Amino acid sequence: MxxxxxxxxxxxxxxxxxxxxxxxxxxxxxxxxxxxxxxxIVIDQEKRELIDRLLLERISLAGIARVAKASERWLQSYVNQKYALVPREILVNRKKKGKLTIQCDELWSFVDKKGNKQWVWLALDADTREIVGVHIGDRDEKAARKLWNSLPPVYRQCAVAYTDFWAAYGAVFPCKRHRAVGKETGKTSYIERFDNTLRQRVSRLVRKTLSFSKSLENHIGAIWYFIHHYNESLLV
Structure with a gap:
């Protein structure tokens, strides 16, 4: 025996x-x-933590499955559950009322097919580099409103917002605190740099990628997962 x-x-x-x-x-x-x-194959806690870290890198799920020696079917189920639990709200350090500056921008992505465009709207604190506003959806005035509403209250009350000349910003952001500027001013350089970081680290956003999302829920979850990690890394 x-x-x-x-x-x-x-x-x-x-x-x-x-x-x-x-x-x-x-x-x-x-x-x-x-x-x-x-x-x-039993996936222990150590291997799950490895997978969690790999999800923050520019690696497809098939690649992660090979590295972690896990089945793609199990990994997809694990990812579905993980992304479903990612908070869809901004978690940042509390700020006092006063002089605050944010930079806003939007970048293009798609889910399942290129005709199904999804725009990632972002707002970044120019002083702390934290991402303080996020919305994923269309590129219209309604989406700009959702970005604005995702900001913590202190930013909606005090912050001066620098954006590009996309008309939706001007229709939603308070006119006295909205500054539409060109790239040559450097007033949106931090958020543009983060856009690049996002595309380099989240494989679903890489241009001409084969790792695109087939599920909108997972697409949104993956972006939020990276943003929470990014903000937490600024505290270290």
Missing amino acids: PTCPNCSSEKTVKNGHIHNGKQRFKCHDCGRQFVKNPTK
Whole structure:
């Protein structure tokens, strides 16, 4: 009889069969049930943490499955659950009322097919570099309103916002605190640099990628997952 993989006891007996007909054994000492030479790969906590880190890099799910030696079916289920639990609200350090400056921009992406465009609207604190506003959706006035509403209250009350000349910003942002500027001014350089970081780190946003999202929910979850990680990294 095989020894118990849990306690190494030799007091094991046959205990029926599993779903595929393979012999099952039971340990008399610890009660563990097991099969000899199991083929099912157990994903332990250490490997899950590795996968969590790999999800923050420019790697496709198929690539992560190969690196982590996990099945693509299991990985997809794990990712679905993980992204569903990612908070869809900004978590940043509290700010006092006063002089605040944000830079806003939007970048293009798609889900399933290029005809299904999804725009990532972002607002960045020019002093702390934190992402303080996010919305993913269309590129219209309604979307600009959702970006504005995603800002913490102190930014909606006090911040001066620098944006490009896209008309939706001017229709939503308070005119006295909105500055539409060109790239040559450098007033939107930080958010433009973050756009590049996002495209380099989130494989779903890489231009001409084969790692595009097929699920809008996962597309949004992946972006939020990276943004939370990015903001947390600024605190280190």
